[in-house]
Amino acid sequence: SCSASVLESRRFFELENEQLRKRYHEEFLSGYTYNTNVTEANRQAMIEVYARNAELNKRLAQRIKASDYMESEDDNIRRQATHLSKLGASALNPDDFLALQNAISSMQSNYATTTVCSYTNQSDCSCALEPCIQERLSNSRDPAELAWYWREWYDKAGTPMRDHFAEYVRLTRKAAHLNDHRSYADYWVQFYEDADFERQLDATFKQLLPFYRQIHGYVRYRLRQHYGPDVMKADGNIPISLLGNMWGQSWTEVIDLFTPFPEKPFVDVKAEMERQGYTVQKLFELGDQFFQSLGLRALPPTFWNLSVLTRPEDRQVVCHASAWDFYQDSDVRIKMCTEVDTHYFYVVHHELGHIQYYLQYEQQPAVYRGAPNPGFHEAVGDVIALSVMSAKHLKTIGLIDNAKLDEKSRINQLFKQAISKIVFLPFGYAVDKYRYAVFRNELEESQWNCGFWQMRSEFGGVEPPVSRTEKDFDPPAKYHIDADVEYLRYFAAHIFQFQFHKALCRLAGQYEPQNSQLTLDNCDIYNSKAAGRALHEFLSKGSSRHWKEVLQEFTGETEMDAAALLEYFDPLYQWLKQENSRLGVPLGWGPTDKIPS
């Protein structure tokens, strides 16, 4: 119905969305300028823009709350009014808002500029996280050297940030209360538009824990074989420094220590890339071509001209990969310090997934230019990467020569996917279970460091390589904790991406239930216009509809459901259960002894 009030409401939101789009444009431009040139002047300029826009966002929210838009007969008006009345930090008074932005950007600047001293030449302290420290964590097989870099990073990127983090907790709590939330955690949960979200999350984690315990047990057994019983106890927590990643969230960098069938090695894709003269540009062109092969949007010229795809020589940047939407003229960019290897081949596709989402929903009003579920935005690129990293696709692009894996190579390939996708789950779960407990005051400030490691041990059976106490403060050593980035979006994405993958593979004729020639782990949707059309329908809605409605149209489901993930990995799960019982591998772990008991 088009009553006068509905027509007036639509006019109001049209005008407000255009103002909001302009605010987003200048906000992300100032953020990008700072992230690609970390100077005090750029930090100040960014915060000034954020503060000005926060005032305007707050005023709009107040106007909406004073109106009857939330009760409009038009459900689109109601949805827009509800979205725009959700305030975060913008609810704070100007002084508190500035203090909060100062705390967050100070932690980010520290993360972006921290360097550590070399293990072999301790007077050289120029070693940055990417590429220097990461190279050591990937390639050193000396537990003492690995522990050195672990401790250097956490001592310099974490501990000095304790006061800023405490200020961040205080002010986000104040903002949440101003918006009538019980805590900042509850402000974050509302973006999932699902009262049942936390229960579902716990249930999904419990459902996947038995599979994770099999992987953890097998990896621990193999690490003990390599490093000996003094470094790796038979039934202990795994020292994070042995796992090839600063936070232990993906173990693929050290897969050579525990691949199930070492006699069936992977083609070393990184070496093959170097042999073929791959460049960073080539990695992005391959990603761009994949999306175009689906009939989706090509990267616009501004992407290639204005992105920062490698670490600049002449200035400090925030190297942690991110994709940016400037909310006009298809201006979308990526900022990352890319290297030519398989890890960054994955990250390139992850970020291009964000970019494609931006391009697909750009016709939506500003309020709807986002994902209806935070997990969706983090899943898009990963779904494409599931096809790209398949043996079938690596053969198509000439990086390997055997497209069909024999049974042992298939187990190796599934294992490599599992030590990225499955081992991520306890990590992602712990990061925000920890922050929820801090935000909800369920964890005493005097326990903020030990509580973090207690959760990492309880959920994932991993621990620091050295003892930690409350004199240390380790959480800000992870980018998302410095940058106020909610993290369960990645946990959700790790489940959703297999639901999306299964739907797209079926549409591409690459998957049939019970057909051993068309399984999920060797599906490649490359060139499938049918898959592309389904993705276009899904992505172009932005957050204009509830995520359950959009998901149902896409995959036929209305819930986050690990069934597709378990189907993808089933051959590996069965193999691990047999192999672990054959070897007598102990499963499970007790409390870590690296924190005071």
Ligand SMILES: C=C(C[SeH])C(=O)N1CCC[C@H]1C(=O)O
């Ligand atoms: C690549 C990005 C930018 Se949105 C990222 O932060 N990811 C991607 C996977 C998990 C998470 C991380 O690195 O912790």
Ligand SMILES: [Zn+2]
């Ligand atoms: Zn992402």
